[in-house]
Amino acid sequence: MTETSTVDEQPGIPARSQTDVVIAGIKGMITDGRLGPGSRLPIERDLAAELSVSRGSLREGVRALAILGVLETRQGDGTYVTSLDPAQLLSPLGILAELHTPAHAGHLLAVRRVLEAESAALAASGITDDDLGVLDGILDEVDEILTSDPDMDLERFIDTDTAFHRRIAQASGNPALAGMVDSLVGRTHRARLWRAITERGTVRETQAEHRAILAELRAHDPERARIRMAVHILGVEEFATAHADETQVPGEGDLAPA
Known part of the structure; x- marks a missing residue:
């Protein structure tokens, strides 16, 4: 049961406010x-005393920061700051995306278009031969899929x-940007699948667009890579917006976003 009042509580101050004090206090310890x-x-006793909050409020604040990926509690060993990996800290963005109904897929794709156009431009400036090799391998796998x-x-x-887009974001060299792309790219799965089902030619069209994006990355041309990526995602965005009421895949009512 959540502790809302103990002898440590300060009179007249709601438990929620004390929880906010805990969150702000621990965040301050990290940033400084x-x-x-x-x-x-x-240890819990010392930290609660330092922050002038009850142990119950301290636990609530720790739980909140654990949900956000800032802290992790190890059974029998205490509570630790995580690696603070951007992808982990941005994971709540994916939850927000998942709460959007299929009718709002166009909105998410518009955000993806802005983020991924920039990630492609950044990647073009410093992409490595290893990254290019991985992207080539991904598209070779698509060629194999197309044979059937x-x-x-x-x-x-x-x-x-999805793997293609995530790899480009990683190659951007900006972990925060890559984390945001990673949180969003799988959440437009339903709209992309519905487009592939209803407009079969778009699969080959998508592959051609991917090859064009890869060519600009290989040429290390940021502006052309940005344009290629923006146009590529715009196609899916326009489809999702135009078919906002039709993005439920027939016979796939329980299909969850990737």
Whole structure:
């Protein structure tokens, strides 16, 4: 049961306010360098006293920060600051995306278009031969999928499509940007699958657009890479907006976003 009042509570101050004090206090310890990635928090009694809150409020604040990926509690060993990996800290963005109904897929794709156009431009400036090799391998796998047309595995196609976009975001060299793209790219799975089902030619069109994006990355041309990526995602965005009431895949009512 959540502790809302103990002898440690300050009279007249709601427990929620004390929880906010805990969150702000621990965040301050991280930002001022007292706690870093992997650091162990002081024991509960000492930390509660330092922050002038009850142990119940301290636990609530720790739980909230654990949900956000800032802290992790190890059974029998205390509470630690996580690695503070941007992808982990941005994971709540994915939850927000999942709460959007299929009718709002166009909105998410518009955000993806802005973010991924920039990630492609950044990647073009410093992409490595290893990254280019991985992207080539992903598109080679798509070529293999296309050989089974008209009975191609569309789920596998969407998975490779997702891997392609994630790898480019990682190659941008901006972990925060890559984390945001990673949180969003899988959440437009339903709209992309529905487009692939209803407009079969778009699968080959998508592959051609991916090859064009890869060519600009290989040429290290940021502006052309940005344009290629923006146009590529715009196609899916326009489809999702135009078919906002039709993005439920027939016979796939329980299909969850990737």
